[in-house]
Amino acid sequence: MNRTLISELSALEDGPVAVAGWVETVRDQKKVQFLVLRDESGAVQLVRPRPEGDDAISLAISGVSLGSFVRVEGQLKHDERVKLGGIEVKVDAFDVVSASLPEQPIAADSSIDKRLDHRFLDLRNPANALIFKVQTTFEHALRVWWVEHGFIEIHTPKLMNSPSESRAELFQVPYFETTAYLSQSPQHFKQMAQAAGFGRIFEIADAFRADPSFTARHATEFTSIDAEMSWIDSHEDVMAMHEAILVAGFQAVVDKHGEEIERLFGITVEVPALPFPRIPLAEALKIVAERGYVVPRADGDLDPEGERRISAYVKEEFGHDFVFVTDYATGIRPFYHMRDADDPTLTKSYDLVYRGTEISTGAQREHRIDVLLDQVADKGLDPEELSSYLEFFRYGVPPHGGFGMGLARVLMLMLERSSIRETTYLFRGPNRLLP
Amino acid sequence: MNRTLISELSALEDGPVAVAGWVETVRDQKKVQFLVLRDESGAVQLVRPRPEGDDAISLAISGVSLGSFVRVEGQLKHDERVKLGGIEVKVDAFDVVSASLPEQPIAADSSIDKRLDHRFLDLRNPANALIFKVQTTFEHALRVWWVEHGFIEIHTPKLMNSPSESRAELFQVPYFETTAYLSQSPQHFKQMAQAAGFGRIFEIADAFRADPSFTARHATEFTSIDAEMSWIDSHEDVMAMHEAILVAGFQAVVDKHGEEIERLFGITVEVPALPFPRIPLAEALKIVAERGYVVPRADGDLDPEGERRISAYVKEEFGHDFVFVTDYATGIRPFYHMRDADDPTLTKSYDLVYRGTEISTGAQREHRIDVLLDQVADKGLDPEELSSYLEFFRYGVPPHGGFGMGLARVLMLMLERSSIRETTYLFRGPNRLLP
Structure with missing residues (x-):
């Protein structure tokens, strides 16, 4: 039968x-x-x-x-x-x-570390399994949206000749007679697709950071959701695409799993309203300060507490769980973010903050090789080390931008879990390589 | 405007x-x-x-x-x-x-190596770009099929504590105080999903092999298409799913890109008929020998020429481009393939050969821990090194099986390209880490 x-x-x-x-x-x-x-x-x-x-x-x-x-x-x-x-x-x-061994090594109330040691049993808990059904539905809805809008799916290499983001937190791999680096993000290669005339691309794939932190938001290996598109006028176009795919993803999750999420987690997932609120960083800092929190950073960035506070403000004022914090200062953004033509101390960039936690960074990229070289110099970087990347810009590149977003963070916040350890199939951290 | x-x-x-x-x-x-x-x-x-x-x-x-x-x-x-x-x-x-520099460094007839040096320009060639539009459509059709059939998408870690397949061709990564290995396949972790009760899963992600070969079919990093399902009776159930997703993928490609493929490549992609022919390996060797080619291998496996010949036979006899070569001998299969209950010299496994080239290996897996331990010993492997994997089997695992398939190989053969270098966005080989 x-x-x-x-x-x-x-x-x-x-x-x-x-x-x-x-x-x-x-x-x-x-x-x-x-x-x-x-x-x-x-x-x-x-x-x-x-x-x-x-x-x-x-x-x-x-x-x-x-x-x-x-x-x-x-x-x-x-x-x-x-x-x-x-x-x-x-x-x-x-x-x-x-047959199973008679003693189960974990229970639902075991510590997260113990549960991760026996993740194959931990995932039998229907609530934990539901997280990955939600993941499946969420990702699929994003891809459906992209495919329907003419985006090309690419698979960028994770073995690189040079760092993709920064020299810090970089895994090195002995590679035949030389050394390779594990990709920290597909940044270089999704921009390459723009030089190649691909127009609009996406990728959902692994990224690696030799990050020694032990917070609820960090991992040494994570699934990065990336998209990049040509012929934008500004980062606003990127944000419009970004909020559209999120709405598609949330809608699919609510439709397919809303009831089960309510039953197993006791929470109601809601589809965010369009458009998401947008607040320039300078204004966000002012709002947070007016409400009693002066961010204790010299560089003018928000800190985690600042992110929580601006989210709380947006929730109160606009009833929204998401906020695009825009126009980050040049000093706290990478060299490849385009700067504002009217105020070069600002970049055409944003962070997406969801329920108090940053889940994504996006920007219009600098596509003009002469300006890009200036910005490389301005950041004190070695153009020789970036030569393969810089080459993409010498034969014409349309204006473009995109974002990278951490999948496990979105799921953690959507399902109100306490850590990305809960929303990653097999978490990797400085002292966790097992199972 | x-x-x-x-x-x-x-x-x-x-x-x-x-x-x-x-x-x-x-x-x-x-x-x-x-x-x-x-x-x-x-x-x-x-x-x-x-x-x-x-x-x-x-x-x-x-x-x-x-x-x-x-x-x-x-x-x-x-x-x-x-x-x-x-x-x-x-x-x-x-x-x-x-503006572009005035001199284009490559032309359509440049060598593949030179074209890869300037891949961002090479991909502007509409035929090359088409390959990645086909890739997008093909993968999407597979995922749609899986999602509609209740498969869960997982993202397995690529940083591992032990080799996933073999000690050979393994990239090592210094990892904080220890050493990690880059995953050669998601084998361990897609089987873990079966122990976790996920039932049916898929993943399309990177895999790494420190393979020093320079053939048209090998890369050090490639996109692997993987699926695994529980409660199968034999590898036949895996083959049935495998051919179904391929038909879905080919159908979508023909529908969306058939005309453009014909125009740019001068070839007609056809949707393969169901079911694909199945031939046990022993019979395939006999057929090939009867037609004048004795495979010069001592281990009883097919070699590339043997694969071409059995494909030619299947094309002649059945008009089919695909053939499942089944029931590989135990000696040439990994320890985790289930052996035939009636003849333990055979495994419940298959290779999928497409137009003369192997694109995939599939099998029912051994899920009985005592048998698995015997097979580990039989292969001379160290159970200590596999302890984290073996642990999955001690608390109950349903019968299961699956396959891994190389995306670039499928595209190479479908579009009649000469090498996976043409059908990989950015090829990685022993002497290629750039761009």
Whole structure:
């Protein structure tokens, strides 16, 4: 008999079914045995009246360890009294396909580090699995939007001859007779696509930072969502695309998983309204200061507390969870951000802050080689080291811009999880390379 | 005026338009100036009657170097006599947005190495750009199929504590106080998803091999298409999914790009028929030998010439470009392939050969920890080194299987290109880390 997904049982009529999954609970009573069987789609109650003096099936049920994968044939019965979905399966055959060790090494309330040590079990928790169903739906909606708008998907190399962002936090890889660097972002190569005339591109891929921090927002390896587009007038065009894909992603998540998120996390995901609020950085700093917090940084950037405060302000004033903080000062932006023609102390750039945490940086890029060289010099960088990148700009490049966004951060904030460790399939940090 | 993509011009009525792209050719005649302007969607002829004694526009057109990005406003006119699409734009304004150096460093007939040195220009060739539009459509169709069939998208880490496949061809990365390895395939972690009860998963991501070869089929970094599914009966279930996604991918490519592929490459892409032929390896070797080629390998595997010959046979006999070569001998398969219950010298595995080249390996995996440990020992591997992987199997794992497939190889063979260097956005080989 073909296996039926548990989520599809309730639509079937009473009758014979086969289900397969892992044993979540057993209530081994004298007169009747109950189990909860879970698969990737849901959970169902199994029931077996116990025969006098036991038989092979009742003994198998008594002996099965929690977490074991089993295949069960039985009779589906709709019964409103059954709390779990109003259905149960009366067991006719019970096959332990793969037994678990008797002791589960983690519980739902184990420490995050212990849970990550046994991530393959931690992910059996339906709430944790839901995070990756949401991830699937969210990413897919972004890609559908891009594909429908003529974006080309690229896969940029992660092995590079030179740093893509900065000399700091760079993993080095012995590479035959030379040394390669692990890409910190696809910045160089998504800009290359603009020189190549690709027009609009996207990539969802790995990025690496040898970042020694242990915060809830940092990892040494993360999934970066990147897009870049030509013929923009300013970073405003990038923000318009950026908020459009986010709305598409959130809408898809709400449509497909809204109820389950409410049930498992007790929260309601809402589709953000368009347009997202935009506040220039200088104004954001003023607002935050007026509300009693002077950012203790000399460089004029927001700090995490400043980001939380500007988000709180935006939530109060506009009822919005997102805010584009725009027009960052030149001193705190990389050399490739375009500067404002009217005020070269400002860049045509933005950070996207979601519920108090920065999830993305975007900008119009400087495409004029002479200006770019000036900005390289201004930042004290070595043009020789950037020569392969700079070459892209010598044969014509249209005006362009884009953004990079951390997938795990978006999911963490959307689903109100405490750390990207929870929203990354397998977290990598300075002291975590396992499993 | 808003920019119109060149591909959308022919649907417009005569009248004012703005277009933007790069200058592909200039015919600078005495009475009239002609240019071909190309953007990501196509090419259009620009025309400008030359005024007596020239003016700013005619001088700009005379002076523009090929490859420069320009923005043009003008009057769209449908005219059947114009070879290029039956339309032209009469120039009213001509703005050189980003000038190219006057000398193009490559031509269409430059060597592949020289073209790769200037890949950002090489990709302006519409045939080369088409490869990545095809890639976009192909991948998207695969993902749509998977998402519609309940597969979860995962992003596995590329930084690992132990080798994912073999100790050979492994990049090492100094990682804080220890050493990490770059993932050769997501094998461990897509199997982990099965232990986690995810059921069905896919990933399209980077994989790394420190492979010193210089063939047309090898790279040190490549995009791997991976899927894995639970509750299979044998590798046959994996093959059924595998051929279904390929048909979906090819169908989408034919629908969206069939005509352009025919025009630019002079070939017709056909959607393969279902089911793909399946031939056990032992039979394939016999067929090849009967047709005059004895594979000069002691290990009983096919070599590249053998793969070409079995493909030629399948093409002749069944008119099919694909063949699943199945049931590889245990000695030439990794420890994690499940062995045949009736004949443990064979594995429940396959290679997918497309037009004479292997593009994929798939298998049912061994999920029984005791058998798996025997197979680890049988292969002379150190279970200590695999301990993190083996741990996945101690708490129950459903029967499962999957495949990994090289994206660039599929595209190379589909579009009849000579090397994966042509079908990789930026190729990485033992002596290529640039651009």
